[in-house]
Amino acid sequence: MEVLSWGICLCVILVGVLLRAVVGRLRKLNLPPGPRPWPIIGNLNLIGSLPHRSLHALSQKYGPLMYLRFGSFPVVVGSSVEAARFFLKTHDICFVSRPKTAAGKYTTYNYSDITWSPYGAYWRQARRMCLLELFSAKRLESYEYIRVAEVRALLRGLFESAGTPVLLKDHLSTVSLNVICRMVLGKKYVDRSEAAAIVSPEEFKQMLDELFLLNGVMNIGDSIPWLDFLDLHGYIRRMKKLSKRFDRFLEHVLDEHNQRRRREGDEFVARDMVDVLLQLADDPDLDVKLERHGVKAFTQDLIAGGTESSAVTVEWAISELLKHPEVLEKATEELDRVVGRERWVEEKEVHRLPYVESIVKETMRMHPVAPMLVPRLSREHTTFDGYDIPAGTRVLVNVWTIGRDPSIWDAPEEFRPERFLGSPIDVKGHDFQLLPFGAGRRMCPGYSLGLKVIQLSLANLLHGFKWRLPPGKKAEDLSMEEIFGLSTPRKVPLQAVAEPKLPAHLYTA
Structure with a gap:
């Protein structure tokens, strides 16, 4: 009995020493500055409905590298070019890697997509598939005819609505959705003209809006896990409902594609990205087997990512141009000089329109689709600028703040496309002053496609129409408020009037 007592005492002493060592190490950590956290909720009380703006305000007080606690989890926020370069x-x-979230679990087939899957063999394989198969330069070039056809359909639709106010986002979402559906799915599954349409265009756009909202919300269970089962905001219930709606659609798509594969047998040739994914799923040499739910997760990612970024960016661009008619006039002058008034702008000549390209960049600076990049997760302990960043820390890069840094940008709150004329700064992930698509290994793999659709759509919208606000509305009254999610669209959709200015046969051809 005495030996047992001594053993227990020795264990207690050892545990005490270990605890003191752990506590001592924690005390020695030089964490970045930040507000004092509250018990249980941490600093969640400081985050409003527009988290990127809340974090921007905090960064003005605590600096470009901040340490916060979101409930149970440590969070570091980088709001400078140097921090972005370090993390990305x-x-x-x-x-x-990525933190585990309810959105990743319930809306992407348990982290089976490209966006939310954690770092590992599965994600590395997914990235290779995107770069080498789905978004290769050759494949994107082969789909140019689709982008041209759908942009022409957009112009034709606006021509038919000439002189009357239109909700521009509806038209932009349609062209983006049709482009991506034809490229990814092989046809416009949500088009009313398709006999096999399983959802209406309106329903599908609503599903996409819900997907982006739910992937960007601050679900309380992601920060305080023991409250997750309560689903206090109802987000998980909405995620599960949305997942069922998407799954019904994606099952239909995969069934149709597999039927064609079986029907054509040895003569089968891949026509779209789903065909490519299904072929890859059959490849016995893959490092990690691509299951059916993985194909569905990838397909959903491709559709959502390719639709939202283009429509949101072009709507913000037209909004800014309506507030700055002098910029619109300069763009019109460039288009008339370079393209003329007898034809439409082609993809290959966008590089000859530096002012239009500058408008796109300036729009992305002021209104990045993702003002905070999708959260990352620290895999190991690192230090930056003398501060410790422990393993397991969630990392946010606030590109909205970087885009408004007065040490980088002259008059950052003003819309000035001229700042990019002659500037080497680009959006391809090499210049950390401007990161609309992110950078590094987790950069948006489809950024080149998104950029093509944005530039082609905007150039032709400016070339083909005179734009004005509806009667009784003044430019200074145009609201520029936003709503937050995985993307950040206008809070009030833009309503505008488009007046055709080119020969009528161009719109109807």
Whole structure:
């Protein structure tokens, strides 16, 4: 009995020493500055309905590298070019994983997509598939005819509505959705003209809006896990409902594609990205087997990512131009000079329109689709600028704040496309002053497609129409408020009037 008592005492002493060592290490950590957290909720009380703006305000007080606690989890927020470069390039491999969230679990087939899947063999394989198969330059070039046809359909639809106010986002979402559906799915499954349409265009757009909203909300269970079962905001219930709606659609798509594969047998040739994914799923040499739910998760990712970014960016661009008619006039002058008034703008000549390209960049600076990049997760302990960033820390990069940094941008709150004329700054992930698509290994794999659709759509909208606000509305009255999600669209959809200015036969051809 005496030996047992001594053993227990020795264990207690050892545990005490270990605890003191752990506490001592924690005390020695030089964490970045930040507000003092509250018990249980941490700093969640400081985050409003527009988290990127809340974090921007905090960064003005605590600096470009902040340490916060969201409930039970440590969070570091980078709001400078140097911090972005550290997280997305210098130590990209340390921050390449993703935190576990309800959105990843319930809306992406348990983290089976490209966006939310954690770092590992599955994600590395997914990235290779995107770069080498789905978004290769050759494949995107082969789909140019689709982008041209759908942009022409957009112009034709606006011509038919000439002189009357239209909700521009509806038209832009339609062209983006049709482009991506034809490229990814092989046809416009949500078009009313398709006999096999399983959802209406309106329903599908609503599903996409809900997907982006729910992937960007601050679900309380993601920060305080023991409250997750309560679903206090009802987000998980909505995620599960949305997942069922998408799954019904995606099952239909995969069934149709597999039927054609069986029907054509050895003569089968892949026509779209779903065909490519299904072929890859059959490849016995894949490092990780691509299951059916993985194909559905990838397909959903491709559709959502390709639709939202283009429509949101072009709507913000037209909004800014309506508030700045002098910029609109300069763009019109460039288009008339370079393209003339007898034809439409072609993809291959966008590079000859530096002012239009500058409008796109300036729009992305002021209104990035994702003002905070999708959260990353620190895989190991690192230090930046003398501060410790422990393993397991969630990392946010606030590109909205970087886009408004007065040390980088002259008059950052003003819409000035001229700042990009002659500037080497681009949006391809190499210049950390402008990161609309992110950077590093987790950069949006379809950014080149999104950029093509944005530039082609905007150039032709400006070339083909005179734009004005509805009667009785003044430019200074145009609201520029936003709503937050995984993307950040206008709070009030833009209503505008488009007046055709080119020969009528161009719109109807």
